[in-house]
Amino acid sequence: MRALVQRVTTASVTIAGKQISQIDAGLLVLVCAMQGDSQANADKLVAKLTKLRIFADEAGKMNRSLLDTGGAALVVSQFTLAADTSRGNRPGFSQAARPDDGKLLxxxxxxxxxxxxxxxxxxxxxxxxxxxxxxxxxVTFWLEV
Structure with a gap:
């Protein structure tokens, strides 16, 4: 699985002009299931994400995790993270999990x-x-497990 993780002060998702989700301080997680991924990959990504020390401590150093801060996560599926842009000008998405598998993961x-x-x-x-x-x-990180 791949994830683009952004530390945010606020994030939201709107569909057809209606806001469906919103968080305050925490992480926006754009996530993509890749071909061959399993629940074990998702478990590894969760373990990494919850313990990733990217929030400031009292000294201003990135030393606290999402669990430490009590922040929330806004998780958005984004198959385009699987894009292969190595050839030509049109991205290929053949490495992404099939939609049914991707949704389950x-x-x-x-x-x-x-x-x-x-x-x-x-x-x-x-x-x-x-x-x-x-x-x-x-603050933005690319995670892949």
Whole structure:
């Protein structure tokens, strides 16, 4: 699985002009299931994400995790993270999991993240979404398991 993780002060998802999810301080997690991924990959990503020390401590150093801060996660499915842009000008997405498999892993990831103690809000799998955020820092990380 791949994830683009952004530390945010606020983030939201809007579909057809209606806001469906919103968080304050925490992480916006754009996530993509790849071909061959399993629940074990999702478990590894959750373990990494919950313990990733990217929030400031009292000294201003990145030394606190999402679990430490009590922040929330807004998790949005984004198959375009699987894009192969190595040839030509048109990205290829053949490395992405099939939609049915991707949806199952996305839902499993969200559920597992919530079980780990993180308040989770979501986008809508497969929908055309408008994602708004205020990146804090800016702090952005690419994770792949």
């Amino acid at each position: 996305y839902l499993y990831f969200c559920k597992t993240l919530q079980k780990a103690g993180i308040p989770v809000k979501t986008g809508q799998f497969g929908a055309d979404m408008a994602v708004s955020l205020t990146n804090d820092g800016p």
